[in-house]
Amino acid sequence: MQKAENFSFYKDLKEEDRRLVRENLREYTFHRGAQVYNGDCTGLLYVESGRLRVYTLSETGREITLYRIAEGGVCLFSASCALRGIDFHVFAVAETEVRLILIPAEIYKKLSEKSVAVNGFTNALMAQRFSEVMWVLDEVLNKKFDARLAALLLEEEAYAGTADLKITHEQLAAHLGTVREAVSRMLKYFESEGLVELSRGTIRIANAEELR
Amino acid sequence: MQKAENFSFYKDLKEEDRRLVRENLREYTFHRGAQVYNGDCTGLLYVESGRLRVYTLSETGREITLYRIAEGGVCLFSASCALRGIDFHVFAVAETEVRLILIPAEIYKKLSEKSVAVNGFTNALMAQRFSEVMWVLDEVLNKKFDARLAALLLEEEAYAGTADLKITHEQLAAHLGTVREAVSRMLKYFESEGLVELSRGTIRIANAEELR
Structure with a gap:
């Protein structure tokens, strides 16, 4: 299987867009404890192995874990600049050694502008993360x-x-x-x-x- | 101006989809204090006048306000069944007398399945609501x-x-x-x-x- 196929929308792209993804795909490995992103905008990350912890920081510098992303999961907010309307920062750290596959933010943005499948994927993933954060809110409150x-x-x-x-x-x-x-x-x-x-x-x- | 034009994606729809929206558009008025939706799935609501308060309920029945939607705003989670991945419930109450324009959930879902513009609209709106809830979480925590x-x-x-x-x-x-x-x-x-x-x-x- 090609690495690009890990992104579920890949199969629904036109061949020219598939090529765009393939040609721009990058791979990274982070050691346990490494900061994977710091509120910056690298792009869409697929977790090939290992586990990420995604958290937010309070004004006083306290962390709170929002959710974890295990093998097979996708990290959406690492592409936040490609999403309209996001005005908060989340951070991710490697909880184990992690191997990641990246679609750079500018490529992801291009795909979003023309593909219903990519937008549907973004919607579903954002809804899932939103649900997880609502759960955290409920937990914190109650x-x-x-x-x-x-x-x-x-x-x-x-x-x-x-x-x-x-x-x-x-x-x-x-x-x-x-x-x-x-x-x-x-x-x-x-x-x-x-x-x-x-x-x-x-x-x-x-x-x-x-x-x- | 047509009522349907209040939905910003309307102008980007093909004529057949515009007609679908126009033919299915409904209007409602709620008195101050009325429950506008109860976690059910009516569809996409545009606030023509007045103000909605959107809240969640804790296990113990406590309310917490997530955000408010004023004139010109759109209520997305009243169409939650048309969104994949949402597994929480929010509720809305009329804080003043409100007039609403509704695109029924099944019509909105149909549009989502073929229009990049509608999906982009959903993404941006969900991201905005997500940002507001992150702010609430931060406030509650800190x-x-x-x-x-x-x-x-x-x-x-x-x-x-x-x-x-x-x-x-x-x-x-x-x-x-x-x-x-x-x-x-x-x-x-x-x-x-x-x-x-x-x-x-x-x-x-x-x-x-x-x-x-």
Whole structure:
């Protein structure tokens, strides 16, 4: 399979537009922890392997995770300059080593101006991201902090495939849009309840049943 | 001007699609306070006069205002079934008497399937709404409650064109995604600081400078 076929609209393009995509396709690899984009406008990114975390920054510099993009997913806001009406910035960081395929923003914009398929793709993807952010908003507004932290620990366990989580309190705080102190306090409380065991650099989930 | 021309993509449609729009256009009037839509899928709404408030409901039944749509604006999520990928519900209520022009959802969907202009319009509008919701998320996460309430009072003053606001504590709470008690407590505090004067059914802004 050609790399370009990873973009689902590719098959619906005319041959001249397919060629435009193929000739401008780029590939990148980012190491774990690398900043993949900083609110800039590189283009449409397809995640060939690995996982991106997309987040926003508050005025005070706090991060909050909006959604993650795993293998097979597409990052839309890295092409924000090709989208009319977007006036916010999101950022993405590589949570694992990631391999990406890029359609540059100017090419994507050209396609958007003439292809119903590309526009339909943009619409559906934006709607999906919008839905995810609405979920975050609901969670932030309504869920209690202990439930949010417990859910995050279980999610991390599922991703990592182990109960020994190599994640810092700082990182958890960034996911939840709060400060490290709040996370440390709640983790201490969880420890006192026998739900987790804390040691330097590791959080072990001791009682997943009760965390649920 | 024809009513259909209020939709900016109309001029870019082929004549057969223009006719489709014209023949299916409907008009509605809602009184102040009426529920305009309840997460259902009526179609694309153009606000000819008046103002809509679009909000979401939390699990616990609390409202939070996402954005408002004034004269000349278009309500997109009232056509959510015509959009792929949307899995949340928003609701709209008439804040004043409103007159609306509707393109039914099935007609809008048909247009979306063949017109680049309609898709571009959908993209731009969704991006704008997304930006507004990101702003709400940021505000909820970061701004202190007193600053949020003060900003809302000043906004209401600007809309109403008077310092005497006929708005209940309940309504203010719904705007801010909180409970009436929290609003009443903060208003009492504002009153003690000489910023507002409270009387039955009215909140008078006494010192707009200090509220800022």
